[in-house]
Amino acid sequence: MDRIIDSQLEDLKKLTLEMGGLVEKALASTTTGVLKKELAQLKEVHIIENKINELQIQIDNACLQVLAKQGPVAKDLRLILSIIKINTDLERMGDQCVNISHIGRELIERKFSNSLQDLELMFASSRAMVKASLDCFVKMDVDAAEKVLGMDDQVDAFKKKINQTSVANMKTDIEHLQDHLDFILIARNLERLGDHSTNIAEDVIFAFSGKDVRHGSNDQ
Amino acid sequence: MDRIIDSQLEDLKKLTLEMGGLVEKALASTTTGVLKKELAQLKEVHIIENKINELQIQIDNACLQVLAKQGPVAKDLRLILSIIKINTDLERMGDQCVNISHIGRELIERKFSNSLQDLELMFASSRAMVKASLDCFVKMDVDAAEKVLGMDDQVDAFKKKINQTSVANMKTDIEHLQDHLDFILIARNLERLGDHSTNIAEDVIFAFSGKDVRHGSNDQ
Numbered sequence: 001m002d003r004i005i006d007s008q009l010e011d012l013k014k015l016t017l018e019m020g021g022l023v024e025k026a027l028a029s030t031t032t033g034v035l036k037k038e039l040a041q042l043k044e045v046h047i048i049e050n051k052i053n054e055l056q057i058q059i060d061n062a063c064l065q066v067l068a069k070q071g072p073v074a075k076d077l078r079l080i081l082s083i084i085k086i087n088t089d090l091e092r093m094g095d096q097c098v099n100i101s102h103i104g105r106e107l108i109e110r111k112f113s114n115s116l117q118d119l120e121l122m123f124a125s126s127r128a129m130v131k132a133s134l135d136c137f138v139k140m141d142v143d144a145a146e147k148v149l150g151m152d153d154q155v156d157a158f159k160k161k162i163n164q165t166s167v168a169n170m171k172t173d174i175e176h177l178q179d180h181l182d183f184i185l186i187a188r189n190l191e192r193l194g195d196h197s198t199n200i201a202e203d204v205i206f207a208f209s210g211k212d213v214r215h216g217s218n219d220q
Numbered sequence: 221m222d223r224i225i226d227s228q229l230e231d232l233k234k235l236t237l238e239m240g241g242l243v244e245k246a247l248a249s250t251t252t253g254v255l256k257k258e259l260a261q262l263k264e265v266h267i268i269e270n271k272i273n274e275l276q277i278q279i280d281n282a283c284l285q286v287l288a289k290q291g292p293v294a295k296d297l298r299l300i301l302s303i304i305k306i307n308t309d310l311e312r313m314g315d316q317c318v319n320i321s322h323i324g325r326e327l328i329e330r331k332f333s334n335s336l337q338d339l340e341l342m343f344a345s346s347r348a349m350v351k352a353s354l355d356c357f358v359k360m361d362v363d364a365a366e367k368v369l370g371m372d373d374q375v376d377a378f379k380k381k382i383n384q385t386s387v388a389n390m391k392t393d394i395e396h397l398q399d400h401l402d403f404i405l406i407a408r409n410l411e412r413l414g415d416h417s418t419n420i421a422e423d424v425i426f427a428f429s430g431k432d433v434r435h436g437s438n439d440q
Contacts, residue, residue: 053435054435057434067301068294068297071291167401170401177390177391181390188408215276
């Protein structure tokens with residue numbers, strides 16, 4: 001039997017994926033902007049973030065409408081609550097990209113010359129994690145979501161490494177202290193992108209299995 | 221006419237306030253721990269954070285039950301959705317306190333001697349903002365919530381000041397570089413506490429007036 005709510009839930013999923021696509025685009029522009037020192041790409045991030053903000057409000061409104069009109073229960077309700085939370089995380093991820101793009105612009109304007117090797121690896125690692133968290137939502141794949149949770153360790157390890165290297169560099173290259181500090185701050189923003197991806201994966205697990213895995217909990 | 225949902229909404233509000241109270245307690249311990257260099261207070265933050273995490277799951281479950289069993293609409297639905305979001309913000313605020321307490325512990329173990337003047341002001345400013353955001357929720361006061369939004373500028377100004385002073389100190393007092401860097405990181409965590417308070421105030425405005433003020437929007 002076709003239910004009205006099924007097409008509405010499909011619409012909500014599509015909007016969420018559109019939002020996820022925008023975040024991936026913002027992160028791609030952020031990455032190229034910083035690593036290739038392209039200011040135009042960093043400006044682009046702000047344009048994308050505006051669209052992310054608009055879509056956030058649209059998705060919240062759409063969820064509210066379905067909740068009010070359909071009074072969903074069980075897995076339908078779990079899916080909508082997960083979408084509301086994922087929507088919040090995606091918007092914050094847009095903010096992280098904007099934060100990084102601000103720092104990147106200042107680095108480029110100061111003609112920074114830090115080695116980009118570790119940062120490049122960390123960008124790749126964070127982007128892979130963001131992509132994996134969105135993929136498990138599209139595929140409604142709980143096993144894949146559980147794997148996303150394990151990806152956070154690598155992102156954290158890169159943050160730690162960049163932190164250590166940058167602190168060491170600050171001491172020996174005091175002239176470029178702000179550049180090294182900025183690398184620490186970029187790494188922290190990328191770490192938070194990883195944290196938001198973890199949240200999304202946890203929401204996917206909750207939506208499609210009913211398990212609440214936050215804080216090591218296993219409540220049904 | 222008494223409605224079943226009214227007592228359920230009251231219970232949800234009480235749980236949210238309990239959660240807010242724990243966050244204020246965690247932030248009080250964090251503040252004393254760092255400013256008075258008391259390690260025991262910083263350890264206490266972790267104990268409180270565990271309670272915050274448990275309560276987060278309890279509140280989400282309770283909201284899910286009310287949504288599933290009562291199929292609320294209009295302002296009841298808005299209140300529940302706001303509580304779900306506020307709950308998420310409060311849990312993250314607990315994380316910020318834990319982050320600061322980690323940094324604080326390392327500072328104390330290194331016997332840091334930075335001036336605490338600006339940080340003390342910033343702690344006070346952030347705590348006032350957190351308190352104001354919880355107060356407007358308790359009182360269902362939309363005007364007060366709008367005032368909370370304006371408090372963020374002061375918190376941001378303190379972050380900027382601590383950032384500038386710490387960068388300058390790093391250059392002239394390289395021996396204590398990590399201490400000055402840690403002050404920058406604490407200020408960033410306090411700034412994020414302010415951001416979460418802003419989110420809570422926005423949710424209060426939405427819950428009790430129906431206005432969505434995020435991103436300068438005024439959608440009804």
